[in-house]
Amino acid sequence: MQGVLQAAGILTVFDRAAEQRRFPEPAHPYSYLMAARLHAFGDADRWALVVETVGYNPRAANVVDVMHGVGNCLLGTTEHWGTQHLRRVDNFQDLFDDRPWPPRYRQLPITVRGHELHVDAAPTIAAQDLFRLLVPDHKDLLLGDEVELRHLVPADLPRLLSLDDWHHTALRVKPPSAERERARLRHDSLMRHVPPDQRVPFEVRPSDIETYRQIAEVLATADPNKYQPTLPPNTHWTNWPMSGAL
Template sequence: MITSDEVLAQFDRAAKRFDFPDPENGYYYAIDSRLHAFRDATRWALVVELVGYSPRAGNVLDVLHCFGNCLTEGEPGYGEGDFLARVDNMYQLEHHAEPERLRGGRPPVVVRGQALDVDAVEGERLEDVFRRLVPEHRDLLLADEVELRHRLPADLPRVLVLEQWWHRDPDRFDQLPSETETFQQLAQVLTTGDVAAYQPTHAPNTHWSYWPESGSL
């Protein structure tokens, strides 16, 4: 039998290793997010997507944070295969003198083969340019079914998808998932299958504007 304590303990272990999703990650500028919960009578999994612009990686990444008792490969958290680069033409976007700013000529942003026009000006910070892809083009940035399930059993049912949620107290960078209402309730959903156990009382705060320190390192 799955218990919520087991689920929360896995989340907390990942958080202590800095493998739990953090919208205030200093290595990339937050852009978007999505959460997926999966379960059946004996198995559970949670996949949290965080999309951000990483100057070090030189791309917009969708990072898949995967948890569960039935992962088909790897450990809970994220591995090399969980970093999904989204922009195909970074070399056309990066300013030659300041790579984190937009070059002139108003080049389109090509995401997974689709050229997208963005209202931006030369010299604008790239994270601001990429944030304008949301909400219209967010599904191009977020994972498709094959990407999403690459570490999950193919037959594991999805029971809940959250487009936004209250992640943690922005002033508590050390707050563990087990100390938050959201992940306590999600643990109940994952262990019981009762989606009604998710009844948030906090307003969502996963929008990038709540995390001004993201990308600051």
């Protein structure tokens, strides 16, 4: 019973992180998703979840690996969540000629963390499509290494699970407030008139999603066998066409 109670507490932290917009979302409107990876760490007393979403972010003018950390032992913060933003392309400013507009790819090697990567692409290729060509052969260069992960997670905390593919449902989360409760009551009233198979939930929190319920069990028990998904993985970038839409 203790493991179930602990898992419930972990799910509460996941939901609170989502209320603060600190939980990972593959369809982030500012970043064209390229790759993702999930890491679970834990022992008898400590736990940490780190989810990476790598994407081309036009506002940052780079490919950025965002490491979303949630846990009770994160380094560098007194909160239950922390984030690292890691720029991956060393020579981004050299890659495009922006006159005339739109920018044209100069067909130069792309330098990622000191590695020159050759890409066969036309000058007219869109930047997000260009960088996504790196993923099949160079995903590990784009995602975090052990040193970077351990900036968030204690070095002695065992790794329980790593996933490159899992099932995520787009989050819809509102922080608790009087207005939220009024909106929920209005939503529930409207949904009573909708056929059950067409009803839309008022919110979708991490605790509503099978993946994160099972990950919470993994973290609570330090047992990776608690992860037994029944839903197909969908974290490949092709499943999130609205990422980068803004």
